[in-house]
Amino acid sequence: MPDFPLATALAVGTVVLDGGLATQLEAQGHDLSSALWSARLLHDDPEAVVAAHAAFAASGAQVATTASYQVSVEGLAAAGLDATEARRLVVRSVHLAEQGAPEAWIAGSVGPYGAALADGSEYTGAYADEIGVDRLRRWHRPRMEWLAEAGADVLACETVPAAAEAEALLEEADMLGMPVWLSLTTVVDGDGIVRTRRGEPAGEVFAMARELDAVVAVGVNCTDPAAVGPSLAAAASSGKPLVAYPNSGEGWDAGTRRWTGTPGVDAAQVSAWLGAGARLVGGCCRVGPADTARIAAMIR
Template sequence: MPEPADDLAALLAAGPLVLDGGLGTLLEAHGHDLRSELWSARLLVEQPAAVRAAHAEFVAAGAQVLTTASYQVSYAGLGAAGFTDAEVDRMLRRSVTVAREAAGDAAVLVAASVGPYGAARADGSEYSGAYGLSVDELREWHRRRLRVLAEAGADLLAIETIPSPAEVEALCAELAEIGMPAWVSVSGASTGFTPESRTEALAAAAATPGVIAVGVNCCPPGDVLPALADLDVDVALLAYPNSGERWDAVVRQWRGDGGLDDALVESWLDAGVRLVGGCCRTTPADIARVAHLVDARPAGA
């Protein structure tokens, strides 16, 4: 029988799949205060129905892949807020369950989100990777969360917004031992990469067993093609930038104007991107436009 990674690779070879958009910022738009260090993880505990409803909006907009609300869920971050490791395990599993429930009977994949070490710190270091930790230390920090999510019933792992070569190396070393399908997406806006080191890190990720796609997220839309330009890999490409607005970690607010441009989305698809959607501040309306563009393309294009 084909391995799950082979099945997903075949699905991507048939044509692009539409990702969802900014889950946390959609929840904020619904009136939820996510300014605490736990971000949307708090709602998994207090109001999982709100998370489910936000996921469902993206399904209705045409998303074919839902990314779970586990990006910010970590043992260190939640432990500081008084949660036990067992409670964090349950929260990680709940993130997958809630997304699966939101998908309902729709043909939608669930990708379990794995954010970087810096996301748990909530201090902006997820955009630099300047942690002062070794690859082995990062492997240990990520290990339990990866394994719990791998066993929680998701279709694949979404390794996302990774800001440095060291953290990519650490996560890929763990993925190689887990054997579950995954994508690896680096932060296109991180100062922790040079253009050369980003290309090298993504190429190494693409060679990791189980990795079905590599690319960039959480960057201005105009940065997507330059980030992928020199990448020559045998797996699918992915792109899900933010709206173009800039996150100010000091005051915890978004600044500037944003929006996904149809011509840019078309250019990513023309360049071979097979997983396409949005990150922070992209809305169900944005994803509906992306879905329309994907649907309008010839089969297999």
């Protein structure tokens, strides 16, 4: 781990994020088709997770994002594991990232409620209004606390599809006093307005972070590369450094649990993202170490 905070680095330059951890694990030959996705390997094959982190570190990534995106007490209970085991696996995710990328900042992945449902609802946010902010806070709290206690440098509250969930995560982060970044998954509508997957104006959601000292960056992930530029413009309303780590441009089919379309993250787009204020730059789903190396080369 660097001997200074991530926020300090962002104040003076750009930091390279890693890519899709599940993508790399699949490239290593692992089947991630279960409801637990890459979280299954925290239990079954931790060395595979270390190897995936190491692959991204070798490609130039300066941040290692933990394999805790899919972990929840409820999801693990459905797989026959209790809350004690859930905590152990979350803590293990931090230690495995440290082993694989000892020179990197460790970002504890805090995926949305929908990710634990494994039904694609993190790309709709359909659950957010019904569940509400208070319940979402209670649901996210244990994992955020465990990641902080395990020694993560920052929490990556990522692929957030709805305003209510963003509010819940920001309130929890503020209470915890832990550095976090908030990353929405967004779309651009026919009028050119950037919206959450739930349909709210994204600029209003990003603005929630303006007065919170714990928030080191806001931006987008698991978003089509073409939507990154407009999304960063909307995120500028927060006054925070910006984060951008889109997916490959493919789409996720929740029914068949497969990616469809043609991959296409073009590292040449990175300069435009930097010009828009991005200071944390990398990739998400279907973005592997080779893509990270190209992004790092563009930045450096």
